[in-house]
Amino acid sequence: MLAVSMGAWAQDIISGTISSTESGEALPGVNVIVKGTTQGTVTDVEGNYRLSVPQDAEILTFSFIGLVSQEVAINGQSVINIKMAEDAKQLSEVVITGLGMEREEASLGYSVQEVEGESLVKARETNLVNSLAGRVAGVQITGSSNFGGSSRILIRGANSIRGDNQPLFVVDGTPIDNSNFTTTNQARGGGGYDYGNAAQDLNPDDIESITVLKGPAASAIYGSRGSNGVIEITTKKGSARKGIGISVNSGLSFQQVFVLPDYQNRYGAALIRDANGDPVLDDAGLPIIDHGLDGSWGAPLDGSIITRHWDSFDEWDTGNFGQARPMLPSPSNVEDFFRLGRTLNNNISFSGGNETAQFRLSYTNLSQQGTQENSELMRNTVNFSGSLKATEKLTARVTANYIGSDVQGRPATGYGDRNVMQAFNQWYQRQLDTDRLRNFRNPDGTQRTWNRKSQSDPTPNYFNNPFWDRYVNYQEDARNRIFGNMALSYEFTDWLTVTGRAMTDFYTDRREERAEIGSVEEPYYEEVVRQVSESNFDLIANVNTDISDDISFSGFVGGNIRLNSLYRNEARTQDGLNIPGFFNIANSGGNPRVDDYYEQKQVNSVFGSASFGYRDFLYLDVTARNDWSSTLPEGNNSYFYPSATTSFVFSELINPSWLSLGKLRVGWAQVGNDTDPYRLASTYVPIANYGSFANATVPNSLNNANLRPEITTSWEVGAQLGFFNSRLNLDATYYDSETRDQIFAVDVSGATGYQSRVVNAGRVTNQGVELMLSGTPIALPNSFRWDVAVNWARNVNRVAELTEDTKTIRLSSLFGVYVEAKEGETYGSITGPTIAVDPNTGKYIVDANGRYVQEPEQGVVGSVLADWTGGLSNTFSYKGLSLSALIDVQQGGALYSLTHMFGRYSGVLEETAVGNIREDGVVLDAVVQSGTNEDGYPISDGTINTVAVSAPRWGADHYSRGRATQNVFDASFVKLREVQFGYSLPTSFIENSPFTNVTISLVGRNLAILHRNIPHVDPEGAVSSNNIQGFEGGQLPTERSFGINLNLKF
């Protein structure tokens, strides 16, 4: 300033007030600059400014993000008051791009899509990722309504064969951990708890906006971690204003289970029979039901059978002891198990500031009760952001988040002991009365279960009483997390700013699981503590200068050091527990099992970016980055990747009245990737000692000391068009990406001594189209408005190449059905035993007994990846009222349903008791096998099958014959994802109150599945966010949610 003052020998003072064209309110923070100089100021909280200008000054420039910039000729005026209008034109919309850089969208040569924070706040998903479903083209969300559970997100398909295909989450520049830490067994639906992905900690209340960077062209600057796309989150910040702004946001919602299978209610538990098939009678002459058998192929539930039920054998239970009751249906016994869930969310935030310092402080409490009893989730979030312009040149910023979450009683998932749905849907006695099961404990504290081994033996045979699992064998977990960053920026000159940042995300996550003495499983207690940390340090020099009047330039160079570490300490009791009710490792029957693990990784990077603009219609961006990763061998641990993108805004040159925006963009990028730590050297696996003998083994996966970095190359072209003054907008993108030289473990013949070896190989391609169409069909002067947005995306994925020796990589298996990466097929092929088909009639082939015949080799029956995804949202608004509905569509994809397989096997599903099939058996619509062809495949002469299979055999054959054909279904769906109704009280109404704004909204989430092709279960049912998808091992019922939100601003 001093220099400027000295140089300016004559000064005038100009002052004025800036207000909004739309609302008339004063606008603080508007930049006012004397054109062609560095002299300027910003408006104060009342929109006023006062500025000394040189006498030769001619023009003042007024600018503010989101508003149309204006240039006003001074012409000797000393007071210049102007109104600034909101910038409706997308052309100058500012978006957040890689490394948090704000850029005008028009200048970008790649596709980004933004989601406003407001809709997320209303949606109130416990897992933020779920609320992106249906909103962003090219993003496939596989969510679950598991309490606190996972949501998987795939952007433009899956690139990596074994790697994590999840995008990078970045909050205000800080990379955030999104680990799942689940076991492969849990992910494949084999049972266990879904602890969710760690990005669920992000709090919707603090989010200003989310930008989805879809392809490498957009995310190249993030390096290897951007290869799956980036979810860039910007949190709310304080701004200069008068006084302290207070905002209160409260939400209350209720969750109700609504996708349950259709059960049969005609038959229950089996009767015990003697060698002649006659029922065995007890001392009282009553038939005995087989309490130990967990199926429903038995006694009719018509009241004709009177027997002693499971709760009639305990003398203390005087009401039931010795009593016999008829076998009667219990149609709502599963539904009765669930309660209404409740979620309460309260947020209060304070913000304020002046021209030099701003802050925002927010506190959120989320309290949730799940639909299963004894399930509670509590999450407290504190968010602080502040900035201080310490001097004219030096700015300091800090953002800090604390999240503390505490959960008790997550529902177990999949085909595991603790998942109540495994019993209800797959192995159950349909006559069981849920209210009676509530009496799950004997007076001495031991368990009573319906699945007693026999009349004389009350110990559980296969299943605990579900209430015992809820109230005694529950799990607990807690996470304490801090993430944030500190930044210092120094403006060396008006075109050079250097910023140094320190960013960190670290948390401690503690999980406890247990089984009490007397459970069906061996009693145990397990505790897993993880400390996860990622720190990043970077230094970036930003350059912003125009090369000439026509050519603008901005760019940056920088460097980053990233340190990741994971510490895990896992202890589990062995040989049972000694003291009932005491859940501590010290209570282990034998030596506890301990897993002590530490992992670390470092990546160093240098990067740079240059953006050139020519006359506001032609833009060129180039970026370059080089990484050095500690996980790769010396000599191969450095990798470079460039990107180049260009954008041509042709509507600046030809400008017919109907075209408000026309832009073409092209981008190309190459991204490298490293691998997990410790995949180079060969080591041994230590095992628990045998007595006093050390025990160690050769691992079954062979490491590789010669790994190279993976490379993903992609290009995309796109167009963005606005018509009729932006009433109709179209954004279309075509992209093509190829990942090669992937690092993954490839299955080898066990006879090599290994199960798999780590190699660099493979090529996966993704090509796709993304379309976003939005428009405003109606906008009336009375403020009625109808907005429609449609997004649609199709991704074609191919595993183009694996290795010379391996054409198939098995990602996971569950009961003999596999999810595989198969050369020439789509990633995530579901394969398994299939039923032989007669090519002439197109019918399945059966043997002489009327049972399906299998093909000799396994076949591909589907893929976990969707053919296309889409979303449709409609919003109607009128004055303070708004109504919106979001429909979410997935076409294709496949799901293997254990509920279907075992529910038919055990006779609990409706189809197992339709008509007279239990008496007459099932005659399959098929042709009879007449022999085999020269390749060993069954063939038929076309004889129509007339032989009936007994219903239990038919049911069991869903497991034993052609399992994949019979139990894998198309996972397409159309869902009414969300309906929001909002109402802002008119200003006149609250004029005399302390409030400046009051908004009430009603929100319904997951309201209906409008269409599905899979029976009994929800086609969308993630139990983890990792690569193992497509298995439904015992789905928890999908929940719909109804809520009310109240937003108050002071």
Next chain:
Amino acid sequence: MKYAAAFLMAGAVSACTDNFDEINTDPNQPPVVPTSALLTSAQKQLMDHTWDATMNGQQGMQLAQFWASNQYSDESRYAFRSATINNYWLYFYAGRGALDGSTPNGGGMQDLNEIIRLNTEFPDENAGSFGTNANQIAVANTLKVWIMQVVTDIWGNAPYSQALNIDEYPNPAYDSQEDIYNTFLSQLTDASNSVELNGLGPAGDAIYSGDMMKWKKFINSLKLRVAMRMADAAPSVAQTAVAEAVEAGVFESNDDNALFPYLMNAPNNNPLNENFKTRNDYAVSNILIDKLQDLSDPRLALYAAPTVNSVVAGTPEYVGEVYGLDEVNAAATQNDDISQRPASILAADAPGIYMQYAEVAFLLAEAVERGFISGSAADYYNMGVAASMNYWNDGSLTQDDIDAYLAQPAVAYDAQIAAGTLWNEVIGQQKWLSLYMQGIEAWTEYRRLDFGVLQMPADGVLDGTGIPLRIMYPLDEQSANKASYDAAVAAQGADALDTRLWWDTK
């Protein structure tokens, strides 16, 4: 300015890659372990996977019809689960590791191969404290033959000469069973010859605690087993090898038995004990119980428990679960009305058996009948029966009980032969009874000796045409080793349950 910053950064960044080696050194797994730890791992693993509830309980013990399923009975009707077949192929060769989601609990043949490699490539580093190189290699080779024989007797042709050498043979070819058996003989001969009785035996040896005299007997007893398996297919080779083995010294009493001593606590307890903690899927079959009752065999009370209901009623009796019932019928019988497996077999510290003296005695009896060696078949037969009785004896049996049992016309060797029963049935049936708990071996000897007793599953077979002659190859081999698999099938015959193995000539 900006260039200065960039250069500064680049310099700083590349300078700190010096410690990358250290950062990427795995602190969780040792780079070097004593060979003793690998031996312990292999011995435990080999036994775990041939003794456990799946390979043994669900398959071996049912193929031998010792046990029957009281639910989920498909395996007893010869419909096998592909995942099980995949897993065990892997476990036998490569060991079980964390990749399948389980806790790593040791290696199979791979650990033995590693012992051989380390003793060959780095003889000085292992020789001193963990046994002499020769003894370690001899022991490792012997156990390799033991487990590989299980593999080839289940599947037939299998990778062996190219197995466990991924650098040279990423897709190992299958050797013919004849070649595999001939290799066994030469490996066991070499092992026997290379034993250094005066040298230090291997450390970490849970079987014999490094006693090389006992190892030598085990090597030759195993050679006897291998040779007798070849008796029909290659009689002259078998005869020579039998004579060599006997000459070099085989088991002489139960003191020589090769056993794996399980311990009281997990994870070192008997795998059947571990399984029984949460599941009870198998009961003793009617085939075994009926046979034991027909012969008034005192082992009945040692092999099975009286039914719970009969014990409650005060009149203990034994009732076998009917072998090979379908799902519904198997489930309809109450556990309390069926003889369950006895506590001694399900005990945490019940030992696993690699090989017993009783088996050696029966092999010698057979060798006499075949004219391979001289001696009295009846004497060896009696020694085999007595050894089996004594092995299982919980203290309730006396020598008089054994003598009385052997004197029965249905048991006495000479009386049965005189009555026209062929030696393979006489020896086979008693051998079968003595192989209780060694399900795979009992089924294998049934296939070779065809001694009767076994029956078709009560509710019929689901796959194949009768009692299986082998088990299908793992589906994994079709994806991971297709060309080799195809060649093996072309050489051996269809990959089906009723394709006859090389040694199974009739």
